[in-house]
Amino acid sequence: MGNHIAWKDYYSVGDSTIDAQHRQIIAMINELYDAMSRNIDFTVVKPLLGRLRRYTMEHFDYEETVRAAHSYPELVQHKILHDKMRQRTIDYYDNANLLTGRDMLVFLKEWWSNHIQNQDQKYAPFLVTAVSC
Numbered sequence: 001m002g003n004h005i006a007w008k009d010y011y012s013v014g015d016s017t018i019d020a021q022h023r024q025i026i027a028m029i030n031e032l033y034d035a036m037s038r039n040i041d042f043t044v045v046k047p048l049l050g051r052l053r054r055y056t057m058e059h060f061d062y063e064e065t066v067r068a069a070h071s072y073p074e075l076v077q078h079k080i081l082h083d084k085m086r087q088r089t090i091d092y093y094d095n096a097n098l099l100t101g102r103d104m105l106v107f108l109k110e111w112w113s114n115h116i117q118n119q120d121q122k123y124a125p126f127l128v129t130a131v132s133c
């Protein structure tokens with residue numbers, strides 16, 4: 001599937017829970033791609049977007065909690081990026097029938113692959129530092 005996102009080893013942030021969540025998000029976007037490329041109507045696509053929305057919120061919340069626990073210095077900047085994507089993901093769900101699916105897929109694919117390999121990679125070194133208690 002040429003338009004799928006393929007997991008790359010360098011996507012790993014060294015935390016198995018976060019890596020598993022990133023893989024799950026990628027799988028959801030690929031599933032959305034498959035559904036839309038088969039011209040399935042929005043009664044099928046809408047629940048997939050609903051699931052992606054729910055999972056994105058859970059994942060961002062989890063990532064933000066973990067980073068705070070490891071005193072990541074760019075917490076605020078990273079949260080701003082997440083908040084924009086939270087809103088965008090809600091908009092995609094709410095207005096799914098008004099959007100051209102192709103643009104949405106391109107955006108989701110590019111945002112997530114860029115975010116994982118550029119932004120999330122920046123906190124990876126902080127996660128290996130043990131939290132003292």
Ligand SMILES: [Fe+2]
Pocket residue numbers: 063078082115119120
């Ligand atoms: Fe992130």
